[in-house]
Amino acid sequence: MTKEQEELMELHARFKELQTKRKSGELSEDEQRTLIQLSEELQERGIDALVEKALTKDVANEAREANRKFIEAGLRCFNTHQAVDCEMRATTMTGNVKAAMPTVINEVINPLEAELIHTKVGLKMQTGVVGQPIWPVLAGITATIANEDVALTDQMISLDKVVAKSERIGTIVPITIQALDATNLNMRSIVLERMGKAVGGTINSALFAKTAPVAPNNGMGSVLAAPYATPISGTAWSGTVAPTIKEVVSLEAEVLGKDVRVDDSAAYFVHPKTYCLLKCTPVEKGNPQMILQDGYMNGYRVVSTTFMPEDAILFGVMSYAVLAHHGSGDRLFAQYIGRNDRIEFSLNGDYSLTVLRNEAFACMKRKA
Structure with a gap:
């Protein structure tokens, strides 16, 4: 009390x-x-x-109302045989405010962000991005030491840019009419959560793709493609030989040697099988300390994910891979498909994943 x-x-x-x-x-x-x-x-x-x-908002009542309208939208598209917009917009108490964001964006973004590798290293996806974000790139210039009254060498300034390009990412959840008729009022939450996780999984797959995307669908960049194509040399890691602490540290050295600024998003990224291998590999023979302990290796956190290939260990600064959600929200529609007697709930959104510096990532590969 x-x-x-x-x-x-x-x-x-x-x-x-x-x-x-x-x-x-x-x-x-x-x-x-x-x-x-x-x-x-x-x-x-x-x-x-x-x-x-x-x-005070009645959260439970709002959730029930949202789920009820979601099911009604599905049944309405069945009755009319037309696509139905399933978005709902949050209500406001005042009339002099900008149009509220659709509630769909919140219900999708939460499970989506929980799925993202960016979230695991403390980064947030930028939402509500309008247009094409641009990052200027200025080539470095050098100063010279000269004697008195000696002309300095001219320095050419090269100015370039990195531009984000959005790509449409979509998913479809089919539900039969029988299931929709017999469902409970949690259908909306279940569908949107699954959709959010599906989009998050697709973004993670693009993030750790072994090959770089090609134009025109190259808006979702990969932090692994470039270093995977040119891994550090001289490693002995193989199917029978475990990685060494020296090889692990050499990845950090490769990134630092390219004048990359390291922040809290710096981490190692490995497949779960590689994670377990490193957990039971001592830093040196006879030493009880393992290369990977308490989720950290060489002072950096280690992210274990099945999106990483088993034959690679990646080190990088994830803040150099900018993830953005473009526009005012995702599009959620219901469409009746007569030949299958089902409703297809489709979600489409615009995203970009821009790798600002490939030098911020280094990779070692297991020998075949």
């Missing part, structure tokens, strides 16, 4: 006590004034509580 609730109970108990005395004619003048004060205070608190309740 809260302090405010305790106070209300005490006030109400005193109020009832004075009311009883008033009815029996035993109320004094001082008690009469106290009764009036108590009545006013209880009335004021009651009004405040009602106003607060009216202004």
Whole structure:
């Protein structure tokens, strides 16, 4: 019980006590004034509580209403045989605000971000991006030491740019009419969660693709493609020989040697099987310390994911791979497919994954 609730109970108990005395004619003048004060205070608190309740969102009721309308949209597309927009827009209490974002974006983004590798290293996906983000690239220039009255060598400044290019990522969830008729009101949450995870999985697959995407569908870049094509040389890692701590550290050295700024998003990325191998590989023979301990290796966190190939260990600074969600939200529609007697819920959104510097990532490969 809260302090405010305790106070209300005490006030109400005193109020009832004075009311009883008033009815029996035993109320004094001082008690009469106290009764009036108590009545006013209880009335004021009651009004405040009602106003607060009216202004507070009923989350459970909103979820039930959203699920009900979601199922209604599916049935409406069946009855009309037309595509139906399933988006809902959040309501606001004032009329002088910008159009609210569709609630779909929140219900999809949450499970999507939970699936992303970016989230595991503390990065956020940029949402609501409009147009094409551009990052200027300025080639380095050097200073020279010269004697008195000696002309300096001209330095040419080369200015280039990296441009984000959005790609459409979509997924379809088919539901039969029979299932829609018999379903409970959690259908919307289930469908949107699965859709969000599906989109997140596709983004992760693109992030660790072994080959770089080609134009025109090259908006989803890969942090693995370039270093996987040119891995560091001289490693002895094979099917019978485990990686060494020297080889693991050489990946960090490769990145630092390219004048890459390391931040908290720097990490090693490995397949779960490689993760387990490193957990049981000592830093040197006879040493009880393992190369990978408590989720860290060489002072950096280790992210284990099946999106990484088994034959590679990647080190990199993930903040150099910018993930963006373009536009004001995803498009969610329901379409009836007569030949299968089912409703197809489709989700489409625009995303970009821009690798700003391939030098921020280094890879070692297992020998065949």
